[in-house]
Amino acid sequence: MAKIVMCHGVGYTYKHREGMHSDWYRALRSGLVDTGLPPVPDADVAAVYYGNCFRTAGAKGAEVITDELAAVPNYGPMDLDTELELELLRAFAENTEREDAGAKGAVQSLLRRLERSRLLGDVPAKAIIWMIKQVHRYLTEEPLRDAVLARWEGVVTPETRVVVGHSLGSVVAYDALCAHPEWKIDTLITLGSPLGLGAVSSRLRPPLVPGEEARWPGVRRWVNIAALEDPVALIKELAPLFGKDIQDKPVRNGRFAVHSVNRYLTTEEAAKGIADGLGSH
Structure with a gap:
């Protein structure tokens, strides 16, 4: 049963769960090892894949796209x-x-x-x-959103300790955690998150209303990691919006592809956040 559950962002429409899991796991493992922390077994990591929810009704489910x-x-x-x-x-x-x-x-x-x-x-x-x-x-689109959130069923288990959401996946993760207060997740890690944008936060489930306290997603700790150059994570600090207990961690991902999930997962901040959530740091 997975101790770490990862949720992707946009751009996975024609990819598949296995490929996402493999790519993310390699970056996650590299980040832990490079930071001097023990790696986690592949079996301890699971992916929430929802990319094909965005396909049209007539798209071929088994189609392989070589040039996305x-x-x-x-x-x-x-x-x-x-x-x-x-x-x-x-x-x-x-x-x-x-x-x-x-x-x-x-x-x-x-x-x-x-x-x-x-x-x-x-x-x-x-x-x-x-x-x-x-x-x-x-x-x-509420039916689409419901279909995306349904992908969490069976992926999160009583053994799950850490949820990692990248980009739109951080929004999906927040919605999912708020919808399931019975989950006993220790740590939420958001990477390159657009949650600070008013266009996004005002449409969450539940929405963030100015002047009202935001809904806490039921975790012990929330670590938000945002690259200073990342245009998607325009609002780098989420603590002023979602609660002072959020640990906002600025990072540098380099000049190009700063929104890349692989760049985020190989940061020391992500590695330590994951290890702490697992109780191994």
Whole structure:
């Protein structure tokens, strides 16, 4: 039974549970070993995989995509057509270098800023729009959200001590933990989390209401790790919003792909947080 449960963010639509588990476990193990901490057995780690919840009804479940970007719809600036999507785009582009005067259109300018910064990796504008639309869908489509949260059933067991959520996965993890106060989770670790964004926190289950105390997700300890360069984790400190007991840990993930889950899992802060939750540190 898994002692550590991990939940992914956007971009896993055409990937699979086994691949996610393998990639995350290698990074997690490397982070522990490099920090001088004992590694955990593969069997102690489980993945909450929900990527295929975002597929269309006609998508082939067993389809293997070798070039995931080729499977992304050919989105353009006009496809960001809701206020929530535009709010997310503006937030993610906040700390990137501004365009020169004369750039065509505000939305196009923001997308170009994110593309040029490479803070989300070497991805084109259509992939950035695709990611934003996945966040939008999770926050606004209740049947989809229910399907995503149902993926936690049977993964979390009485032996589970640590939950790790990356990016949108941190939002999913928060929703899941709040929905299951009977779970005896010791530590929640959020990596590159957008939970501090008003567009996200106002749509949680339960929502964060200004002036009211936020719902604590029923854990002994919450460690929030945010790279200073990460545009998704625009709000680096969650303690002022969700409670003073959150341990906010700033890190540096390098100039490019700062939102990468592998970069986060190999930090000393993540390794020590996981080891402490397991009682081995």
